[in-house]
């Protein structure tokens with residue numbers, strides 16, 4: 001279906017004046033030093049994320065407001081106020097101190113989205129301990145690899161996960177001094193060599209002053225999604241909190257009184273930066289659903305929890321689209337005001353789906369584990385161009401660059417000033433949440449910078465009005481018969497076909513064309529895979545893309561391989577197609593359970 005190229009901003013439901021109104025003027029006048037003024041800060045220029053997110057509210061007018069609301073299928077909802085969260089995180093911090101764990105030590109958390117995970121993240125930050133939440137579905141090996149790489153001193157996990165995934169591997173994690181267990185049965189755990197978290201917390205003080213960490217002190221260690229290869233450990237610092245606050249304001253449009261739901265798991269950077277920290281900074285109530293994706297449940301939560309700002313991901317949106325519009329009937333979302341998405345390119349079809357089904361378009365935004373926070377976004381301040389990631393946020397300078405021949409190790413680039421040209425997306429270094437290194441991989445870190453430019457590894461183009469359009473990851477771009485083809489463009493067109501639920505496109509080596517475009521698609525429930533449908537999808541793609549860019553082959557798959565953070569793993573599609581080794585699959589959804 002042909003749709004307009006623009007969704008005007010006046011079509012947004014703006015019951016509240018948005019935080020960002022005049023994009024150009026705000027960008028022009030913006031300074032991070034000024035943004036820093038929104039922080040409470042600690043004496044001596046210190047800055048601590050937990051103080052900004054929790055303690056400052058716990059001693060102010062928001063003290064009794066719900067900070068975190070946990071819901072689960074078989075349990076009553078649990079509300080934790082800002083004041084209570086301050087006490088709990090103090091207990092956690094004090095318990096760590098009593099164990100001799102303190103500033104700069106590393107703590108890992110392996111748990112589902114239980115309250116203890118949130119308390120452990122914020123409690124660690126409060127006492128200057130560097131924290132890493134891991135996906136609870138990781139198998140023993142990826143857990144051990146990460147703990148060893150990060151030299152984890154403490155592991156917080158549950159009884160069950162400990163027995164299933166850690167116990168047998170404990171000896172292979174020599175840096176681990178303490179294992180703190182959350183008991184699943186409600187009675188203290190009795191696993192040898194472990195400590196019972198609840199007992200430690202009961203003995204600890206509920207008053208603990210946040211450690212005056214310097215802005216440059218390490219705060220979180222996050223592993224990348226492993227979409228393109230072995231996950232890298234990105235080092236973040238307390239100063240990142242300034243970006244989290246600013247982007248919560250501009251890209252998520254958080255307002256006092258919002259009820260906010262970020263669907264990402266804290267095992268991925270979105271789930272901490274925006275599933276824990278940013279909403280707390282703004283004093284808004286966050287919903288945490290402990291269950292896995294379920295279309296019906298999600299519609300019910302959006303409605304019954306009166307969610308006003310919703311931050312989700314393309315994979316979830318595609319699953320909702322796949323589940324069909326009938327599921328939405330009978331639901332209404334009068335409280336919903338703003339929807340945003342991150343993690344993968346958001347196909348124009350998905351942006352429109354939001355508008356058709358939920359009454360609001362979806363605001364795509366772009367960032368990475370390395371950037372620590374949202375960098376490019378569709379905001380309420382300008383029209384949405386479906387398929388575009390939006391424009392750089394205030395304080396962020398982006399550019400499209402091309403590589404020049406390097407003289408030594410360091411990359412050299414040139415900024416492409418002309419609009420409409422594909423190149424690597426680069427950001428001028430210096431925003432507060434920028435990563436400060438890859439763990440144990442200084443060489444790799446250095447390769448990400450060309451002078452003042454941080455090189456993202458993503459290809460994009462900028463249009464004449466400054467909107468950025470994702471082309472593909474540098475590794476995924478297909479070179480076919482002299483054309484450079486971005487998989488996203490092809491996937492978006494395939495997604496327009498009524499039968500297609502998901503699409504992943506790769507370049508398959510071809511003796512004549514160099515690479516040939518091959519597509520893998522999964523179908524919506526009502527369709528079955530047969531030759532007629534294949535030809536129909538092929539014809540649709542050829543009509544929209546032309547013969548040079550349209551896939552030459554289309555294969556049907558029940559589902560596409562995805563990372564746990566929801567990204568299609570094209571490298572796996574390719575390896576399987578070519579019969580090559582699959583490489584690191586530690587983050588593959590469905591592995592290691």
Ligand code: ATP
Pocket residue numbers: 224225226227228229230231232341342343344345346364365366367368369370389456457458470473565567
């Ligand atoms: P790895 O670096 O280990 O291969 P990863 O890059 O997938 O994994 P993340 O940091 O979780 O790890 O993901 C960031 C990447 O996700 C971006 O570099 C980009 O390729 C993709 N991405 C995120 N948001 C968007 C978006 N809105 N549009 C297109 N791509 C996006």
Ligand code: MG
Pocket residue numbers: 224225368457
């Ligand atoms: Mg990456």
